[in-house]
Amino acid sequence: MDWQDIIFKFVGGLGLFLFGIKYMSDGLQKSAGDKMRGLLEKYTSNPILGLLVGVGVTVLIQSSSGTTVMAIGLVNAGLMTLRQAIGVIIGANIGTTMTAFIVGIKIDDYALPIIAVGAIFLFFFSKKKLQYIGQVIFGFGTLFLGLSTMGSGVKPLSSLPAFTDFMIQLQDQPVLALLVGTVFTLIVQSSSATIGILQTIADEGMISLMGALPILFGDNIGTTITAVLASIGATVVAKRTALVHVIFNVVGSIIFMLLLPLVHSVVLWLGEGVNIRMQIAYAHGMFNTTNALLFLPFIPVLAWIVTKVIPGKVQEIEFKAIYLDERLLATPAVAFGQAQHEILRMGQFARETLNDSTNFFFSRDAKVGELALQKEALINELNRKITDYMVKINQQNGLSEGQSEKASGWFQLINDIERIGDHAENIVELSEFSINKKVDLSKEAGAELKEMTILADKTVEKALFSLEHNDAQAAQEVLDYERELDEMEKKFRKNHIHRLNQNQCSGSSGAVYLDILSNLERVGDHSKNIAQFVIHEEELLKK
Incomplete structure (x- = not known):
């Protein structure tokens, strides 16, 4: 077994995948990002509307982190309350599942032609709008090229007894699988990347859906640690917002782990006749959507909890136009x-x-x-x-x-x-x-x-x-x-x-x-x- 080839393809493929997501996200934000902040400010008057806006903005800019950062900025600016921000963040968690659905579409064989189309837009058009479209297409193709490279790299591992034994152990010990997903996301610092890797490994037949689900839930917990690290030394509002993210994913993971057999059956029913990559995407979407429906009625309670857990006086700046009627x-x-x-x-x-x-x-x-x-x-x-x-x-x-x-x-x-x-x-x-x-x-x-x-x-x-x-x-x-x-x-x-x-x-x-x-x-x-x-x-x- 050529370990150098495995490592190089996996690491290089992961790099291409992360670059593809980032480049595509940047292109989407350049073409639509300026309008997104105004959308967040204007259409978050109630939690349900905030959730829908959070979903829409995250789908458009392909970055739940970007949506969360904008929401925190608006809270700090006094243009959005913590309760409104909670609705947006819950929506951002639903919106970020779009990446998993994109990965679920098996078009790896067309990655290079897609990259070529993106390059044409980037280098043969002078109009900025078309260049941004090219950036999105180029990033989209690079994302699938990275997945394909990772897949070819990890494929030989399926014949390695130690690896297959470990995967079987994960299927028998869901809590261990949950921890693996959490730690891996903490290391990679991107739930989209770790879920993409999980979809690739599952697609190669190395892990079953039952074994993949706890890892998926762990990926969702791991991405909250990134938010916690980002909030260290930040404002009280930023820390409270990060804690909302933690509570949302941890509580959701506990519920889904307790109902794991039922969740497995529902995903198989929803994803009947589709590939396992798409089944994992269904599970990811179901996790965040169900979570959102559970938490939505309790947004005031959630705001009260995080305010009590993280006390401190917030420097409030009342800067809504009070005279312009x-x-x-x-x-x-x-x-x-x-x-x-x-x-x-x-x-x-x-x-x-x-x-x-x-x-x-x-x-x-x-x-x-x-x-x-x-x-x-x-x-x-x-x-x-x-x-x-x-x-x-x-x-x-x-x-x-x-x-x-x-x-x-x-x-x-x-x-x-x-x-x-x-x-x-x-x-x-x-x-x-x-x-x-x-x-x-x-x-x-x-x-x-x-x-x-x-x-x-x-x-x-x-x-x-x-x-x-x-x-x-x-x-x-x-x-x-x-x-x-x-x-x-x-x-x-x-x-x-x-x-x-x-x-x-x-x-x-x-x-x-x-x-x-x-x-x-x-x-x-x-x-x-x-x-x-x-x-x-x-x-x-x-x-």
Whole structure:
């Protein structure tokens, strides 16, 4: 027996299989992923709808992990509750069974022509949409090529007494088979891959359906460990979400193990006349669908359990648009007033994001940095919602000429506020670079940055105050602060060059220092734009 050939084919085939799944998933996400986040946010108002959306999104992007990550992100952003996320995650577990059904379709012989079609789309078409389609087709073909390679690699093992004895032992000891599936998925870090391997081994006649079922259930438990590992050091919400995933699969596995003979009979009845690969896919689908139906009525209880098991105060960010009411669009002037209130809320979050980002730089507290990024993502989300709302107001044609001009000015302010959030995000990224590369500033450089961050915050605060109260005097103070920021930036740059010449700081620390100076100066510029708008409005009123 050529062990080198077996190992090389199995490992290489597994690599091709994993690459095929990942490449296909990436192609699907590029073509549809941007719309998926909005779908998750918009259509998860109740658990059943959340489950259906979770199924649909996972089938479309071929990644339950991707769906779960999006759900966690929306929970962190305050755009989805934990209960809604549970519905989505349960649905994602159903959606991920699609991979097993794809593997169940025995088209290994056509893997190479499928790859060729994918390559044509990838290399002979310039349109991005067609290239993404090519990526999906190429990944689909590679997935089956990997399965075929793995199958030819493990086939000689069927004549090895030690291997066949072990497989017989697994059939006689379901609990051991469950543990094998769990551990194998933990090692490979992909339930789709381990279930694909199980389907391949079963297809080669090395294990019966009765022996494969406990391994399948173990694969489902193993994939939860991946989620647990990913949640280490993450937010409380992420840990609770991971625990939901664990409870869902562990409890489901216990129930199905207790009913193993019945499950075996049902799968044989459902999969009568189909290959064993498809029978395993049926079992996988039945496991997750039955589990979902069992857990769906108990989502509130599940949310309560994980909250009690993992205590801790969640930093809740209420960032749903509270002023933008579609019903008010019939009265454009009133709707415009509501939009102004929402823009001011957005501005307050921009200021908070700036404060969190600079605090992260000095404190190196990862939670503060994460909070800044969450708020920045929310600013982007609110930016989109306000912009859409303002466009709808303009389409009503119910504003006077003066109101329309004023609305155009406020429309521009949205961009300035959003850009303040972007500069705060840049500071977070620079802070992460400093932590990862162990970059330290000199005492003088640190003191200068603190001085400039205080002034930048004061500038943003005063700009928002002038906007809220239409205070031209406060706006004039903003212009003074902005000039001071410009002068401060020039002065500190000269100081930095002097320190470089004196070898008081390194090139890396200097680059970080200068980039933060630049971002703070740009924050001042956007605050200045807000102030100039207020002054312009005041001048128009006087005429």
